[in-house]
């Protein structure tokens with residue numbers, strides 16, 4: 001299959017790698033040249049690690065050869081699958097979906113990796129909404145097993161079944177979810193992160209002890225505050241805001257501490273400081 005991934009940032013490069021490991025010809029496109037260069041390095045390093053651990057059957061070079069890095073989205077013309085993984089901005093996603101309409105075949109599947117924008121809303125911008133769905137990967141895509149397949153009201157059963165099958169072929173575990181705010185994973189995760197931040201605000205325990213409690217007492221691999229740093233505090237804040245706006249439920253209300261950290265540019269790992277220093 002020919003697969004085009006649009007956006008080569010945190011998620012896009014990993015998604016491209018996953019499809020290439022699955023034997024597909026992949027076009028990875030971004031508007032920013034240095035992002036493409038970084039994506040090339042990230043993928044090369046990830047494949048080396050997987051190869052050393054014996055987790056891929058081909059050499060890293062064999063996999064890399066299937067990926068075309070390009071600033072020209074037109075190189076993705078005639079793809080079987082499009083995965084949109086650009087920034088979480090409706091207007092930009094709308095432009096990209098309209099561009100994909102011009103390049104796609106009648107039966108191409110168009111997927112978005114959005115974490116928080118309604119699939120039904122975005123489906124209004126594609127020519128064939130029956131072939132449009134959410135394919136929500138987790139960070140980092142080459143490692144995380146889950147894919148939430150998010151269905152809109154007009155998504156066809158055929159498209160869902162096809163993406164379920166493809167996800168399994170990629171070595172992933174798909175779950176099918178409806179277009180509800182936060183789908184399942186973020187809906188369940190955000191109240192946990194929020195509660196940990198509020199407990200930290202209230203001085204119930206130190207940040208280290210809050211994380212230790214959840215790791216050792218509840219058997220989570222990461223504590224909620226380290227996880228928020230890993231996801232990005234800006235992303236965490238934006239997702240909470242969407243959930244709070246849509247459900248109106250205070251269990252999703254973004255804590256003021258989180259807002260202040262985001263406004264001050266403490267975004268977690270990516271900026272070198274969040275709840276912890278990196």
Ligand SMILES: NC(=O)c1ccc[n+]([C@@H]2O[C@H](COP(=O)([O-])OP(=O)(O)OC[C@H]3O[C@@H](n4cnc5c(N)ncnc54)[C@H](O)[C@@H]3O)[C@@H](O)[C@H]2O)c1
Nearest residue numbers: 007009010011030031032035085086087088113114115139
């Ligand atoms: N970061 C996560 O943990 C995570 C997890 C699941 C889903 N998502 C979703 O994945 C999507 C991408 O998130 P990310 O964290 O990879 O963002 P990111 O900011 O790391 O990457 C986005 C990339 O899109 C590129 N871009 C912007 N406009 C473009 C355009 N018109 N054409 C081509 N490329 C363009 C940017 O240059 C950037 O490199 C978002 O919808 C987000 O909600 C993120």
